[in-house]
Amino acid sequence: MKKNVKICPIDYSIDLLSKKWTLPIIYALVKKSPKRFKELEREITGISPNILSTRLKELEFNHLIEREVFPTIPPTVEYGLTEHANGLKSVFNELENFGLYHQKIKQ
Amino acid sequence: MKKNVKICPIDYSIDLLSKKWTLPIIYALVKKSPKRFKELEREITGISPNILSTRLKELEFNHLIEREVFPTIPPTVEYGLTEHANGLKSVFNELENFGLYHQKIKQ
DNA sequence: CAGTATCCAATGTGATACTG
DNA sequence: CAGTATCACATTGGATACTG
Numbered sequence: 001m002k003k004n005v006k007i008c009p010i011d012y013s014i015d016l017l018s019k020k021w022t023l024p025i026i027y028a029l030v031k032k033s034p035k036r037f038k039e040l041e042r043e044i045t046g047i048s049p050n051i052l053s054t055r056l057k058e059l060e061f062n063h064l065i066e067r068e069v070f071p072t073i074p075p076t077v078e079y080g081l082t083e084h085a086n087g088l089k090s091v092f093n094e095l096e097n098f099g100l101y102h103q104k105i106k107q
Numbered sequence: 108m109k110k111n112v113k114i115c116p117i118d119y120s121i122d123l124l125s126k127k128w129t130l131p132i133i134y135a136l137v138k139k140s141p142k143r144f145k146e147l148e149r150e151i152t153g154i155s156p157n158i159l160s161t162r163l164k165e166l167e168f169n170h171l172i173e174r175e176v177f178p179t180i181p182p183t184v185e186y187g188l189t190e191h192a193n194g195l196k197s198v199f200n201e202l203e204n205f206g207l208y209h210q211k212i213k214q
Numbered sequence: 215c216a217g218t219a220t221c222c223a224a225t226g227t228g229a230t231a232c233t234g
Numbered sequence: 235c236a237g238t239a240t241c242a243c244a245t246t247g248g249a250t251a252c253t254g
Contacts, residue, residue: 009206010199014130016209020226023121037236048227053237063213074235075234084212087205092117095124096200098194099116102123106170107193127247144216156249160217181215182254 016062021047021055025087029065030092034080064088123169128154128162133192136172137199141187171195 017023017097024044035043041052056079064085070076081088083105115120124130136142142150148159163186166172171192177183188195 005212009203009210010134011131011206012210013202013206014134016206018125018127018130020125023125024118026251027117027121030147046227048229049237050239051226063209069236072235075237077236084209087208089202091198091201091205094198095120095192096116098198099120099123101194102170102191103116103119105127148216153248155250156217157219157249158247161247176216179215182217185218 016064019055019058020058021051025052025055025059026064026081026088027082027092029079029085030089034068034078035062037077037079126162126165128158129166132159132162133171133188133195134199136186136188136192137196141175141185144184144186147186169209209210 021044025040028040028043037052041047041049044052056065056067060067063082066082068078068080070078095102128151131154132147135147135150144159148154148156151159154173163174170189172186173189175185175187191212
């Protein structure tokens with residue numbers, strides 16, 4: 001992303017969300033949050049643990065999710081959406097409307 | 108995408124939109140439609156013509172854009188959003204709201 | 215102009231093993 | 235459990251040249 005350039009907020013959002021698996025991860029946490037690493041891995045069909053790990057770090061860096069560690073044995077780590085990610089819920093609502101409509105027209 | 112399985116409309120939309128450059132292409136056409144191949148290539152910074160061509164075909168296959176050829180010399184081809192793609196405008200609105208907010212909290 | 219062809223680089227996948 | 239490390243492999247994307 002370029003520096004010292006006022007970037008269009010839509011392009012900005014697209015940059016934040018466009019890597020592979022990023023949207024499915026956030027959506028899993030929109031449905032219910034927080035979740036543990038294994039829960040996410042099981043729920044998001046097809047993702048591998050190394051990519052899940054990579055994306056979670058990126059999302060944490062961008063303040064969309066937060067990671068909390070509990071000193072249990074075996075270890076527990078929970079990932080939850082931050083309040084900064086709440087605006088994304090409307091995005092998913094619109095994706096839902098669009099999906100419902102488009103599924104019908106496409107047979 | 109799996110067959111004979113009722114897929115969640117959100118996952119369905121994500122599948123339609125999650126490939127690299129798909130969202131920037133649609134967004135370019137949300138701003139103004141129709142546009143010619145070269146216009147899209149110039150406007151979408153960083154895209155290469157082969158990827159643009161590939162994505163346009165996919166989007167046409169999914170009925171989100173339509174392609175019209177004019178028998179001029181040199182050739183003119185226009186790409187426009189279909190009415191089926193109109194529901195995506197709300198998605199971009201929400202992406203805009205989110206981007207505006209997130210740009211502020213992230214400095 | 216509107217693409218296609220080609221070849222190379224980057225990214226993601228899959229399997230497996232290993233650590234705290 | 236929650237990851238990281240390592241490779242081999244496949245798929246995707248990027249750069250560039252070229253055609254009708």
